[in-house]
Amino acid sequence: MQSLHFDADTLSSKTMSAEAAAALIPAGTHVGMSGFTGAGYPKLVPQALADRIKKLHAAGEDFRIGLWTGASTASELDGVLAEADGISMRLPYQSDPTVRKQINAGQMQYTDIHLSHVAQLAWFGFLGKLDVAVVEVAGVLPDGRLIPSTSIGNNKTWLQLADKIILEVNSLQNPGLEGMHDIYYGTRIPPQRQPIPLLHAGDRIGQPYLEVDWSKVVAVVKTHQPDRNSAFAAPDENSQRIANHIIEFLSQEVALGHLPKELLPLQSGVGNIANAVLSGLNAGPFENMTSYTEVLQDGMLEMLKSGKLSMASATALSFSPDALKEFNDNIDFYSKRIVLRPQEMSNHPELVRRLGVIAMNAMIEADIYGNVNSTHIMGTSVMNGIGGSGDFARNAYLSFFMTPSTAKDGSISCIVPMVSHVDHTEHDVEIIVTEQGLADLRGLSPTQRARLVIEKCAHPDFRPALRDYFERALASKGGKHTPHLLTEALSWHSRFVETGSMLETQDQPEARRA
Template identity: 65%
Template sequence: MADNFQSLSRIKCKELHSKLMTPEAAAALIPPGATLGMSGFTGSGYPKRIPGALAERIRAAHAKGEAFKIKLLTGASTAPELDGVLAEVDGIELRMPFQGDPVCRKKINAGDINYIDIHLSHVTQQVQAGYYGKLDIAVIEVVGIREDGSLIPSASVGNNKTWIEQADKVLIEVNYALSEKLEGMHDIAGTPLPPHREPILIHKTDDRIGDPYYHCPADKIIGIVETNDRDRVNSFSEPDEVAKKIASHILNFLKKEVEKGILPPNLLPLQSGVGDVSNAVISGLEHGEFENLTAYTEVIQDGMLGLIKSGKLTKVSATALSLSPEAVDDLNENIDFYRERIILRPQEISNHPEVIRRLGTIAINGMLEADIYGNVNSTHVMGSSMMNGIGGSGDFARNSFLSFFVRPSVAKDGDISGIVPMVSHVDQTEHDVQIIVTEQGLADLRGLAPRQRAKAIIENCAHPDYKEKLWDYFNRAQESGAQHTPHILSEALSWHDKYLKTGSMK
């Protein structure tokens, strides 16, 4: 994209003008073996130019036979301009805490990148405690620098406060593609290591406890790069019929919970993962009967902007905006309206168990597979290959008032069942999973013992092609051995084994 900004117009602190440089000059300040904390959360707010320049530097070093890799820490997934380019040149030694790039994924599963997949709410305290060694350089995207040197956050917050505080040096990308009027939307606060913690005083979704800006000493900033590049987020397609059916099951369930008096008429704060089902649920809410909704979540997608515009959703707290180009235009054109209704926080706050438990969120997250007792695999294909990561689903699953896990009942044209005898990898144990939903139906597992859960999941969630096989496994498991959670260990993972050998679980 051509640079059509006026140089220095968003860098209002004159003390920092001398630090303006090219992306190549900034990348030259990053030494081999460095540990970098980069901004970015779900394809939003990541640095756009420095990673590419760094990748070219690494490529040139490798061509000369020189070793050059870095350790890369972010908020969550980024984009091809960051994860992709650095993975392509074999420039990443270690990656954490979440990724979604196909090139990066391929390198992880080939054993070329060491990947540490952790709960997003845990990142800050682990970095503060030194689990990953010294943080050498932070590379942070902002939309502007104020006269006093404070930094105006961009479209995501993630771990940026932590990176700025913990890094020895800081590189800044000032991005002109987003409106400066994002200023004021953010609430930047954090928590120290124990024993110095105090309660996080968020009692409502829109409570503010921090500052709208990042703060970084001027002498810590070693370079500033100006950009005018949008986030790489694709336009969202309309949810398919499977996603609409799953959403319908969820919305009907919530309606009944209101009728029973378990939920208030405006529900509880919503948390929803990224994807088609989430968009289908949001679409259903926009045209449904619930009013005065709130959300305490991680990511705001296109659907939530529509829900805000409709007046159904009054306040949203998140850590990132993950918007299509069309939605970015809408945001920029109506920024004053949205700024009054959206708060962006660090992920240690957006995902903090204390706040999630206090607010009583309704969590809706995706999964790769569930077993008949309610254990969920969110991350590993066939037990060994990493897909993306656990992200924040565990933060919300364990601490929400209601915890849904959703997916279609089959994949790969029916050759993989979403419901299996035993999951090939466990991310969310049966203790954290309350409700499982596929297009086939909904299994409410609350108050059920293991064998009761199995019956509910098989009957309501399994695809017809696999239901009889699941009943056969469960019934035979009950004929011998202990009866609390009946299993046939020699067969428990046989479905996965059969798929790997034949290409189908059928």
């Protein structure tokens, strides 16, 4: 299918500098930019826009935009716009320190959204009008179709809905990316929706290219800039222990007949624990595994290279510098084994449920009943956002949440009486894992879950206090189904805010019981 309103002269007639393109973005608009976990984001236009905003602010003019993306981007986008005080509203996910600081200071509004929901909310009109799209692509075909970059995210939706489109054509992206993408144009708004015809992780149900109406394209900017690539830290001892617990559990599930010997499609969050689990799986007993996830990072690339993983589906490539070199040097090999999809497909609950995905995601804290907080520090300060963890957790065949048992050099317990913020309720959390052990919560009542989480997952320094809290709550006049002491349920967090530690001093237990 050819993109609309494109001929041989269109590309050259719309090509301009980043500064000229940035001048076409009005104040107060909603701007959808590409980018997902530091991959495939525009590099030059956001920086030119930030420079323009600084000059306007210095002249006494107010200029801010609402910024929509696929997920987190990089300092060249989120960072520079935040430093220019140019973002009024951010969605759906972020990880930039300046953005985080402004959100928690109340200087920037932030809407944290399940990543699979963003495109449909935009199509429903619930987010307001999308005025401008700024999208990085790897190239433009002679018929006007676009070769996607290292992430797809919400790009299909941004290009379809935006009134104005600015394209950054990045010549540094590997030409071998062409053909690796699968863009599905069959989604509809209710009541016209139909089942998505994807039955296996590696299925292709769309086309390799993005379509665009060139009458809406107001600027094309040529770039030659790399994605943000950060090296991952080597897995520490705690991460390795968490990985070992999960691999042992999966082996038991295979032995019980709950899983096939090649497992089911894997979904893994981003970070050192996730990479430790993937490294463990790469050295483990399972063969011919597949992946249906949102971000492909170093661990899965190693599994593809070794042959342990036969196929990986994602919406973005987020590699360290060494892994990126491996990918680029052997892209012909990897292009046959990787499919990149829009995030409305990579995270779609219908597909996660159908494929029977094994979901493994990080958390900040869990409480003794299995509720999980994956976004907020001490209940009030947002860290990054829920990302895709909720898309997978509720719909997965198995849903793991992982964390070290303590944080801040042991002053914080990541297993608490009651979480200070709930992202995933006890109904969506099946398995909690720390370096201390693994708690399989499937089919258990709240009191059964509490005892198991305390004994298996809590750090020994906090385990006695958790036992004490639970037994006193159980013996109190309140209900016995999910027993809590409401005057103490969040006291651990209050203690940390006041003293810098959740650990009790010698006189605190007596004062508490007085």
